[in-house]
Amino acid sequence: MTTQQAPAIQVRGMEKSYKELRVLRGVDFEVARGSIFALLGSNGAGKTTAVKILSTLLRPDAGTARVNGFDVATQAAKVRESISLTGQFAAVDEILSGRENLVLVARLRHLAHPGKVADDLLRRFSLTEAGGRKVSTYSGGMRRRLDIAMSLIGDPPAIFLDEPTTGLDPQARIEVWQAVKELAESGTTVLLTTQYLDEAEQLADRIAILHEGRIIVNGTLAELKRLLPPAKVEYIEKQPTLEDVFLSLVGAKA
Amino acid sequence: MSKHFLGDTTVLLGRSLRHITRSPDTIITTAIMPIAMMLMFVYVFGGAIRTGSDSSYVNYMLPGILLITVASGIAYTAYRLFMDMQGGIFERFQSMPTARSSVLWAHVLTSLVANLVSLVVVMLVALLMGFRSGAGVLAWLSVAGVLVLFTLALTWIAVIPGLSARTMEGASAFSYPLIFLPFLSSAFVPTDTMPGPLRVFAENQPVTSIVNAIRALFAEQPVGSDIWIALAWCAGILVVAYAFAMNTYRRKIS
Numbered sequence: 001m002t003t004q005q006a007p008a009i010q011v012r013g014m015e016k017s018y019k020e021l022r023v024l025r026g027v028d029f030e031v032a033r034g035s036i037f038a039l040l041g042s043n044g045a046g047k048t049t050a051v052k053i054l055s056t057l058l059r060p061d062a063g064t065a066r067v068n069g070f071d072v073a074t075q076a077a078k079v080r081e082s083i084s085l086t087g088q089f090a091a092v093d094e095i096l097s098g099r100e101n102l103v104l105v106a107r108l109r110h111l112a113h114p115g116k117v118a119d120d121l122l123r124r125f126s127l128t129e130a131g132g133r134k135v136s137t138y139s140g141g142m143r144r145r146l147d148i149a150m151s152l153i154g155d156p157p158a159i160f161l162d163e164p165t166t167g168l169d170p171q172a173r174i175e176v177w178q179a180v181k182e183l184a185e186s187g188t189t190v191l192l193t194t195q196y197l198d199e200a201e202q203l204a205d206r207i208a209i210l211h212e213g214r215i216i217v218n219g220t221l222a223e224l225k226r227l228l229p230p231a232k233v234e235y236i237e238k239q240p241t242l243e244d245v246f247l248s249l250v251g252a253k254a
Numbered sequence: 255m256s257k258h259f260l261g262d263t264t265v266l267l268g269r270s271l272r273h274i275t276r277s278p279d280t281i282i283t284t285a286i287m288p289i290a291m292m293l294m295f296v297y298v299f300g301g302a303i304r305t306g307s308d309s310s311y312v313n314y315m316l317p318g319i320l321l322i323t324v325a326s327g328i329a330y331t332a333y334r335l336f337m338d339m340q341g342g343i344f345e346r347f348q349s350m351p352t353a354r355s356s357v358l359w360a361h362v363l364t365s366l367v368a369n370l371v372s373l374v375v376v377m378l379v380a381l382l383m384g385f386r387s388g389a390g391v392l393a394w395l396s397v398a399g400v401l402v403l404f405t406l407a408l409t410w411i412a413v414i415p416g417l418s419a420r421t422m423e424g425a426s427a428f429s430y431p432l433i434f435l436p437f438l439s440s441a442f443v444p445t446d447t448m449p450g451p452l453r454v455f456a457e458n459q460p461v462t463s464i465v466n467a468i469r470a471l472f473a474e475q476p477v478g479s480d481i482w483i484a485l486a487w488c489a490g491i492l493v494v495a496y497a498f499a500m501n502t503y504r505r506k507i508s
């Protein structure tokens with residue numbers, strides 16, 4: 001029972017350098033089970049590096065990281081069974097069809113009915129019609145949706161999403177957000193990185209900011225807001241944002 | 255070895271074979287150069303070349319052409335591996351609970367299949383051009399065995415640039431010297447007309463013994479020590495290239 005209560009992701013003093021470039025200089029954070037954790041940071045802050053270490057693609061120079069209770073360095077195989085990675089750049093097979101991509105991943109995860117798994121996900125990500133087409137004919141958004149669908153196969157307890165909505169149109173972004181929320185509701189732990197502050201606001205239970213190799217703040221949205229001087233009450237007319245306009249014109253249900 | 259090694263390798267082999275059937279041009283491109291060389295050698299230079307044997311020149315030069323076919327075919331092996339490394343799909347596979355070396359073995363087996371198909375195509379053209387052999391089943395099997403071993407040896411060489419190259423050109427440039435090597439051997443002209451140092455090189459490099467062994471098998475002549483020297487070369491190259499490739503791979507995935 002205690003393992004159930006232990007955090008899904010636990011990072012202690014994680015360091016990583018590329019040659020003399022010290023990217024991570026002692027990163028600490030924890031992610032509670034079933035929660036959504038957003039890692040914010042500017043370009044080159046080291047978000048992707050941290051995600052790669054957690055998904056056993058890179059070895060940290062120092063520090064420890066545990067995912068689902070398993071150490072990324074010494075129990076890499078167990079970690080891989082516990083996670084799924086959606087990298088910063090869509091990792092799909094261009095020459096295969098969308099459905100074949102899903103079936104491929106389902107087979108590699110040793111699931112019993114790869115075809116059914118694929119069809120269900122195609123439906124869920126509105127890709128049924130495009131499912132038989134080569135991925136090289138997909139738009140950026142379709143590719144990303146397929147990429148995320150591939151990561152959901154096998155229901156791993158933790159999912160890493162590295163900038164999942166970069167390059168998506170507002171509607172596709174909302175679809176991805178919806179999928180992420182559903183994941184967390186069903187008990188999956190989600191670690192996502194993003195450069196969009198509103199994405200973190202929308203989704204995350206906790207937000208951490210990675211800056212110059214360290215986590216400089218880590219808290220809930222409310223806690224983060226409290227770091228600033230108290231808000232003054234000002235009366236301003238509520239103008240619709242461009243996003244509101246766009247979404248009402250294209251008829252999305254936000 | 256992971257309990258999923260065979261299953262995962264089969265799934266990934268199916269994937270890359272599908273790549274090939276969807277772009278059969280790689281097989282055709284592989285076969286075209288050796289076929290063009292064969293046409294040129296037989297119809298342009300062939301009349302002027304004295305091989306010292308009374309069988310046709312196609313019979314004489316086919317073994318060398320077969321080796322050139324493999325040498326140009328493995329450039330695609332490196333290319334396919336390189337594309338996987340670039341595209342992010344490699345990282346997806348590595349972050350999944352898949353047998354670790356399956357990705358590599360799938361590429362190696364695909365290389366073997368693709369090269370064997372190219373070899374058959376070249377062989378058929380040679381038949382049209384008048385290649386004849388009275389070799390029995392055992393001799394043909396021996397030829398096939400030598401070619402398989404040669405392909406595997408060169409494939410493992412190709413894995414190294416495929417994993418470590420930074421550009422697409424870099425990934426396939428290594429094959430040029432390999433394609434050139436048969437010209438400095440007994441493949442097209444007898445070595446005894448070559449000047450001193452070149453002749454020493456030609457007579458002691460692997461291609462000469464492999465060519466001589468295949469030629470003798472086709473001509474139903476005793477293979478002598480050539481076959482053993484040929485097999486030793488292939489096995490030696492295979493072992494060394496495999497060790498280097500695996501070392502490169504391990505550095506990549508950790």
Ligand SMILES: Nc1ncnc2c1ncn2[C@@H]1O[C@H](COP(=O)(O)OP(=O)(O)OP(=O)(O)O)[C@@H](O)[C@H]1O
Nearest residue numbers: 018021023041042043044045046047048049050088
């Ligand atoms: N393989 C590598 N070799 C050398 N330097 C690297 C390598 N990978 C990343 N870096 C450097 O490490 C730093 C952090 O990179 P990382 O990709 O983790 O940043 P990021 O926060 O994901 O940025 P972005 O928002 O642009 O995706 C950058 O300065 C980058 O140039």
Ligand SMILES: [Mg+2]
Nearest residue numbers: 047048088162
């Ligand atoms: Mg990044």
